Amino acid sequence: AQSVTQLDSHVSVSEGTPVLLRCNYSSSYSPSLFWYVQHPNKGLQLLLKYTSAATLVKGINGFEAEFKKSETSFHLTKPSAHMSDAAEYFCVVSVYFGNEKLTFGTGTRLTIIP
Amino acid sequence: GAVVSQHPSWVICKSGTSVKIECRSLDFQATTMFWYRQFPKQSLMLMATSNEGSKATYEQGVEKDKFLINHASLTLSTLTVTSAHPEDSSFYICSVQRGGDTQYFGPGTRLTVL
Numbered sequence: 671a672q673s674v675t676q677l678d679s680h681v682s683v684s685e686g687t688p689v690l691l692r693c694n695y696s697s698s699y700s701p702s703l704f705w706y707v708q709h710p711n712k713g714l715q716l717l718l719k720y721t722s723a724a725t726l727v728k729g730i731n732g733f734e735a736e737f738k739k740s741e742t743s744f745h746l747t748k749p750s751a752h753m754s755d756a757a758e759y760f761c762v763v764s765v766y767f768g769n770e771k772l773t774f775g776t777g778t779r780l781t782i783i784p
Numbered sequence: 785g786a787v788v789s790q791h792p793s794w795v796i797c798k799s800g801t802s803v804k805i806e807c808r809s810l811d812f813q814a815t816t817m818f819w820y821r822q823f824p825k826q827s828l829m830l831m832a833t834s835n836e837g838s839k840a841t842y843e844q845g846v847e848k849d850k851f852l853i854n855h856a857s858l859t860l861s862t863l864t865v866t867s868a869h870p871e872d873s874s875f876y877i878c879s880v881q882r883g884g885d886t887q888y889f890g891p892g893t894r895l896t897v898l
Contacts, residue, residue, distance in 0.1 A: 706889075713788065714828075714877070714889035760827065769816055769841070772887065774827040 672697040672763045676775035684783045689748040691778045693761030696742060702764040703744045704772075705735055709757045717759075720744065731755070756782045786812035786888035788880055796896045797868055805863045805893045807878030813858040814880035818887060819851075822875040834861060868897045 677692040695701060705717040718729025725737040731754075735746045744761060761775040787810040797803050807817060816835050820828040832848075834840035834855035842848045850872075852864040865872055873896050879887040 711891070713891040714879075716785070716886060716888075719886065766884070769833045769835070770881065770884065770887065771830060771833075772818075772828075774829075776827045 672701060672765050672773050674761050674763050674773055674775035676761050676778050678778050680779045682781040682783055683751045685753055686750050689751045691746040691759050693744045693775060694742050695744060695763045697763055697765060699765050703737060704762040704764065705746050706760045706762060707757045708760065751782050753782050756780055786880055788888050788890040790878060790890040790893050792893060793891065794894045796898065798898055799869050800867055802864055802866045803868055803895060805876055807861045807890055809859045809880040812880060812882060814882055816881045817855055817861040818879045819853060819863050820877045822877060828877060865895065870897045873897045
């Protein structure tokens with residue numbers, strides 16, 4: 671079985687300061703890991719994904735995440751927050767059993783303070 | 785990535801009626817489509833997976849007779865909520881996938897059952 675724990679339900683940062691959204695995972699298999707962003711009234715958008723290649727993954731809009739197997743973590747970071755980053759972020763683990771099954775974390779709401 | 789639409793985006797119905805939600809892959813032939821459910825302030829939960837031309841595979845705890853899924857073509861899947869009740873009120877999101885590639889998500893459909 672696989673699971674994802676997002677350690678913070680809500681994170682607030684000032685515009686221009688770094689962003690850190692924390693995620694820990696559990697999987698019986700070698701997982702693929704994703705970060706998705708959900709803006710209000712819009713579909714989920716893929717930020718980045720890890721699929722057992724480089725442990726530091728760069729995504730869109732300046733986001734990146736580092737896969738740390740020893741810590742079972744996949745934290746999302748961005749050096750400088752922008753107002754447009756305010757949204758809900760989901761950490762997701764994927765396994766294949768014939769078809770792909772995505773397991774979502776509970777989400778972290780990111781608020782940007784002007 | 786793929787462009788995915790859902791129709792309607794918002795529906796209100798009376799208890800006991802049935803509601804059909806469409807998921808279309810506009811520029812992408814999806815071999816697999818997924819249906820998720822998201823309760824307010826909660827994460828997405830996979831309801832079922834369907835491959836074109838095959839019966840859907842439902843997750844444990846999801847009533848297949850209540851949530852009818854039809855994957856009629858490589859670009860269209862429908863979810864019908866039969867005899868809807870207030871507890872079925874939720875945000876329903878579909879995603880599409882080709883082969884083992886990334887899942888692309890629709891914008892979601894908000895169902896309110898009175």
